[in-house]
Structures are given as structure tokens and as C-alpha cells.
Amino acid sequence: MKKKFSIEQPGLKQNPYTVPEGYFNDLQNIVSEKISSEGGESRVWRVLKPQLALVSVFIFVFLLGYGVFKLIPLQDSGRDIYLNQKYTLMEEYQLKNSFIDFYDQKADSAATQKSEINPEEIIEYLDTDAGLLYLASLEI
Amino acid sequence: MDDKDLMALFREKGNEHYAFNLIVNKYSERLYWHIRKMVASHDDANDLLQNSLLKAWKALPGFREESRLFTWLYRITTNEVLTFLKKKQLRSFLSLTDYSTKLENVLESDTYFNGDSAQKALHKAVLKLPEKQRIVFNLRYFDQMKYEDISEILGTSVGALKASYHHAAKKIEDSLQELL
Numbered sequence: 001m002k003k004k005f006s007i008e009q010p011g012l013k014q015n016p017y018t019v020p021e022g023y024f025n026d027l028q029n030i031v032s033e034k035i036s037s038e039g040g041e042s043r044v045w046r047v048l049k050p051q052l053a054l055v056s057v058f059i060f061v062f063l064l065g066y067g068v069f070k071l072i073p074l075q076d077s078g079r080d081i082y083l084n085q086k087y088t089l090m091e092e093y094q095l096k097n098s099f100i101d102f103y104d105q106k107a108d109s110a111a112t113q114k115s116e117i118n119p120e121e122i123i124e125y126l127d128t129d130a131g132l133l134y135l136a137s138l139e140i
Numbered sequence: 141m142d143d144k145d146l147m148a149l150f151r152e153k154g155n156e157h158y159a160f161n162l163i164v165n166k167y168s169e170r171l172y173w174h175i176r177k178m179v180a181s182h183d184d185a186n187d188l189l190q191n192s193l194l195k196a197w198k199a200l201p202g203f204r205e206e207s208r209l210f211t212w213l214y215r216i217t218t219n220e221v222l223t224f225l226k227k228k229q230l231r232s233f234l235s236l237t238d239y240s241t242k243l244e245n246v247l248e249s250d251t252y253f254n255g256d257s258a259q260k261a262l263h264k265a266v267l268k269l270p271e272k273q274r275i276v277f278n279l280r281y282f283d284q285m286k287y288e289d290i291s292e293i294l295g296t297s298v299g300a301l302k303a304s305y306h307h308a309a310k311k312i313e314d315s316l317q318e319l320l
Contacts, residue, residue, distance in 0.1 A: 005317045007309055012262055013282060016255025017176050023186075024172070028164050031193050032157070038194065 141166075143209035150200060160197055167210060168193065170283070171217045177278045178221045180246040180267060188224055192217040211292040218275060218293060225271055243267040258316075265315040269308050276301055277308040 141149075141162060150159035168189065175192075176185040196216050203212060225239075232239040244264050247253060255263065266274060275294065279285040280301075287298045294301070 005313050007262070007281065007313055007316070009258070011256075012259060014255075014259070015173060015282065016253055016259040016263065017173070017182075017250075018252040018254055019172070019182060020252070024169055027168055027172075027186075027189070028161060031164055031168075031190060031197075032161060034190065034194055035157070035160070035197050038198075 144205075147203070147205060147209060160200065163196075163209070163213075164193060167213050170210075171213060174214065174278065174283065175217060175221055177263075177266070177282060178271075178274060179224065180243045180250065180263075182250070182252050184224070188220050189217070192220045195220070207292055211289055214293045221275075222271060240268045261316055261319050262312065265312045265319075268315065269311060273304050273308045276304045277312070280305050281309070 146159055146163055146166070149155050149162070152159075171192065172185060172189050175188045176182065179185055179188065192213075196213055199216070203209070207215075228242075229239045232242060244267055247260065247263055247267065253260070253263075266277060269277060272294070276290060279290050279293070280287070287301050290296075290301050291298050296304075
């Protein structure tokens, strides 16, 4: 029967890991240097830094979006092109078939134009019809 | 110099750097081995130790000495390690690879590992344990830390820690029984 393995065997608890030579001596200096370099940063700057980074990201995204809309000309989509063509055709059809085609401009202007009457013709007309003058005098 | 004296020295104006250097000198090695047994790789252990010490430096002025300095340092380091492992596991999950297998591979190719085959098998089995169980096992088995101290570091009851350690030991023994 196989003997039960025990973790309490001698030697197993020993640390088998190693480190590069002089690692622990160097570590203290490395940590000291890091602490000194971090100390240069003021507390206010440490607090402000992430917030400024966030704001600059927002500004960058806004400018990027603005640039895209401003610099790249908007092109008509296929649907818009189709609608524009449709409206143009409809307009042309309407112009061809509407009453405007039958509108007689000369006749219209003749009807509305004030004919100029010669004053001599008026006097002559009044002379021929004296009865009208008589009637006018009666009214006074 | 004991921890209370170190803290008193740290609170003296102008002695902060000197006192902290003494703290680093006193605890960095223990903390390093604690991290190294969790992550296997020297480079990762080095990064995590440096980050932990920097965090300790920043937090030390606010340390109220309600717990002991060494358990406080262990707690910072352990949290750093657990955060690191979570990130690594998430990346492994996304790349569909098992992180414990990756750790085993690190151990297999590690130039800074001088153990024999039994030790290698033991450490591979340890790396397969769930993180918190691994921490408990490492602190108790390798560092021979008291359960009360481990309880202070992890914020878990002594009873739960004992149960966790025995589960871990059983798993490792079963795993090694098959291998050796």
C-alpha cells in the first residue's frame, strides 16, 4: 500500500525561491528614490491631475467631433437624392400642365388696361346728348 | 528597534524618511517572500512590493497604531496581491486560459527557483489553491504565523482560518500523493 504523503516532511518548508544578487540592498534605495520623486508632486496637483485629464479628454472629444462635422462636407444620402429628383420632376410636370399654360396675358392686359379717351371726344359726346346736362342741372 | 519606537521616530519631524527606511529594512524581505509565494514570478513580486511600500509610505501618517505595524504592512501587501491576481485572472478569463496553469509555467521556467522536485511539486500544488486559501496556507505553513496574527491581517475569524488551512493542507497532500 502506498504511504500517505505528509506535508510535514523535513525540508519541504524551506524557501526554494531566490532573488537576484543584492536585490534587498538595492530595494531600499529604489523605494527611497521613488518616495523622493513622489514627494515633488504637491497634494493639490495630485488631486487636480486626474480631473484635468478628464476635462482635457472631454475637450479633445468635442473638438474632434466639431472638426469632423465642420471639415467633412455633408453628402446627400441616397434617399435625399431620390426625393430631390422626385420633387424636381413634380414641379416640371406642374408647370407644364397647370393653368399658367393657358393664361392669355395679352387678353388680360387688354381687359385691365385703362383706355385713354380723348377730351374732345367727351365734349362731342356730351353735346350730342343735351338731355343728360338738363338732368344734371335739375339735381342742384 | 521595535515597531512602537519606529513609529515614534516616524512621527518626529524631519525623521520620516529615516524611520521609513528602517521599516523597509526590517520588513521588506518578509513581505517579499509573502508576495513571491503568491505570484511565483520575481518581477511581479518586485513590482508589487514596491507598490505596497509606496502605499504604506503614503498611509503611514494616518496609521493610528490600533493594529501592529507588521500586520498592517501585511494587510496592505495582501490587498495589493489580491488586486493584482484578480486583474490577471480577468485577463486569463478573457483569453480563455487558466491563470493557475500560467503560474505553474512561471514556476517551471523560473531561474530563481532552487528547490528539488518535491518542493517544486509542493509549490505547484500551492499555486492551484484558491487565493485566500493560498494566503492562509502560506502564512501558516511557510511563515509559521499565529492564527491570531493571520486573523488580524485578513479580518477572518481564527476558527474559519483553521478550517481553511486544513482544507488547503488536505488538498495539497492529495495532489502530491498522486504526483510523487
